[in-house]
Amino acid sequence: MRLTVFLLSLLLNFSLQSQTFIELATMPEAVSNNAVTAAVVDGKTYVYSFTGIDATKSCDGDHLKAFRYDVEADTWETLPDVPDAAGGKIAASANTVKGKIYVTGGYHLSPSCGEVSSAKIHVFDPAANAWEPDGTDIPVAIDDQVQAVWRDSLIFIVTGWSNTTNVPNVQIYNPTDDTWAVGTPVPNNGTYKVFGAAGTIVGDTLYYLGGARIGGNFPPSVNLRKGYINPDDPTDITWSAESLPEARGYRPASATFQGQALWFGGSDVTYNFDGLAYSNNSGVPPLDRVTIYNPATGLLTQNTGWMPALMDLRGIAQISENQFILAGGMLENQTVSDKTFLLTLDDLPSTTAEINLQNVLKISPNPVRDTWQISAEGNFSYEFFAANGEKIKTGNAVGNTPQTLSNISAGIYNVRISQKGKTVSINRMVVVN
Numbered sequence: 001m002r003l004t005v006f007l008l009s010l011l012l013n014f015s016l017q018s019q020t021f022i023e024l025a026t027m028p029e030a031v032s033n034n035a036v037t038a039a040v041v042d043g044k045t046y047v048y049s050f051t052g053i054d055a056t057k058s059c060d061g062d063h064l065k066a067f068r069y070d071v072e073a074d075t076w077e078t079l080p081d082v083p084d085a086a087g088g089k090i091a092a093s094a095n096t097v098k099g100k101i102y103v104t105g106g107y108h109l110s111p112s113c114g115e116v117s118s119a120k121i122h123v124f125d126p127a128a129n130a131w132e133p134d135g136t137d138i139p140v141a142i143d144d145q146v147q148a149v150w151r152d153s154l155i156f157i158v159t160g161w162s163n164t165t166n167v168p169n170v171q172i173y174n175p176t177d178d179t180w181a182v183g184t185p186v187p188n189n190g191t192y193k194v195f196g197a198a199g200t201i202v203g204d205t206l207y208y209l210g211g212a213r214i215g216g217n218f219p220p221s222v223n224l225r226k227g228y229i230n231p232d233d234p235t236d237i238t239w240s241a242e243s244l245p246e247a248r249g250y251r252p253a254s255a256t257f258q259g260q261a262l263w264f265g266g267s268d269v270t271y272n273f274d275g276l277a278y279s280n281n282s283g284v285p286p287l288d289r290v291t292i293y294n295p296a297t298g299l300l301t302q303n304t305g306w307m308p309a310l311m312d313l314r315g316i317a318q319i320s321e322n323q324f325i326l327a328g329g330m331l332e333n334q335t336v337s338d339k340t341f342l343l344t345l346d347d348l349p350s351t352t353a354e355i356n357l358q359n360v361l362k363i364s365p366n367p368v369r370d371t372w373q374i375s376a377e378g379n380f381s382y383e384f385f386a387a388n389g390e391k392i393k394t395g396n397a398v399g400n401t402p403q404t405l406s407n408i409s410a411g412i413y414n415v416r417i418s419q420k421g422k423t424v425s426i427n428r429m430v431v432v433n
Contacts, residue, residue, distance in 0.1 A: 019303075021307050027067060028077075028078050033312050034090075035050045036317055039099065041127055044072055046126060048067070049067045049328060051090060053090045053273055058274075062087075065082075067327075071325070086116070089106035090143075091144040093157075097153065097175045100132075104157065142161070142169075143160060148201045158170050159195070160194075170184060186227070190213040190221070191241050193213070193214070198211075198266070200261050206237075209225070220249075220250055220268060224244055226240050245416060246291060252265050252313060253266075253315055264310075271284040287311065288306070289304050290304075291303075311329060327340050363427045367429075372405055376399045377399045379398055380396065381394070382396075382415055384414075385415075385416065412431075414428060414429075
């Protein structure tokens with residue numbers, strides 16, 4: 001069956017350069033906003049899906065169902081439900097630490113669509129294929145949180161929504177002794193506090209981007225945040241943030257590859273559990289985008305066509321250094337998915353081949369009053385973004401040729417420079433009167 005699926009994928013041409021995705025066996029049923037992770041048992045790799053919302057996308061569509069995918073056999077099976085007496089929930093997260101899986105947080109929907117954040121941490125033993133007693137409750141109930149594992153030892157839960165608002169809390173769980181510690185909170189403002197963001201840890205730094213801020217219709221964030229974890233005291237975290245247009249994203253999945261942070265799919269529009277936008281109650285388009293942050297260069301880039309258009313993700317299963325499995329989520333037209341996709345990344349050309357250009361490509365003068373230019377030979381396109389991520393100007397430019405700056409108010413802007421359809425530089429421009 002795997003060979004048949006692979007040949008079909010070649011005919012459909014779902015690829016870009018050396019990045020490919022293929023469709024695997026379908027899940028037992030369609031599910032979205034489900035917590036996904038992977039684990040190895042006796043040398044075999046499995047993918048797990050916990051909780052979520054069914055195809056009705058209704059107030060009583062949240063559930064506690066659990067499924068396991070056998071990567072080698074390309075088959076799914078149903079597991080015992082997640083043991084939560086409060087009933088179904090969505091927006092939970094799942095991580096594997098030292099061979100066991102921890103399903104944390106999420107929120108329960110009432111029949112009237114009220115939302116109650118969960119403080120539960122459920123423990124699943126893949127070797128026994130059974131649930132263990134729950135861990136100690138999360139100190140601050142949380143859902144739609146950023147969650148990542150540090151050194152296969154600690155689970156970091158960062159910001160997220162807690163019943164009535166976004167919170168700055170950093171909650172650190174130690175599975176070995178079932179204890180919680182308080183980490184340095186993120187700054188108590190809308191730059192850092194979000195729900196529906198996603199993040200991962202590369203080395204000793206946690207990166208998370210996007211999410212929804214507090215405000216009218218929960219506006220999307222355009223911030224990439226970095227939290228350096230002190231190896232001698234993991235509760236000591238140094239936070240910083242940068243506003244970048246490429247940092248927009250709501251409910252993507254996140255992982256690492258080649259020492260870089262990756263975000264898969266999601267949407268650029270914030271939305272409720274039914275896939276309808278907070279702003280106008282219309283359908284939200286999913287993205288076929290992989291966003292990559294390279295810590296070595298500080299370059300954040302976006303690449304489309306590497307994956308199916310998919311949103312409403314609460315995790316991705318990394319089954320090898322360069323292979324990832326997506327299970328469930330929402331497809332076009334807010335269709336809850338029962339599909340399973342295998343993504344293979346052979347390299348990341350957008351963050352390697354362009355590094356030399358990024359090192360020399362600058363905007364000058366800066367600050368700028370009347371004219372500016374790109375200090376490199378070639379033909380480029382450019383986009384100006386305001387601090388809130390709104391695109392306000394686009395155009396084309398020949399390198400080392402002055403460009404007239406018009407209809408731009410004084411302020412600070414992010415300017416994305418592209419060549420042949422790929423981002424090659426992001427510069428901060430200061431415009432003065």
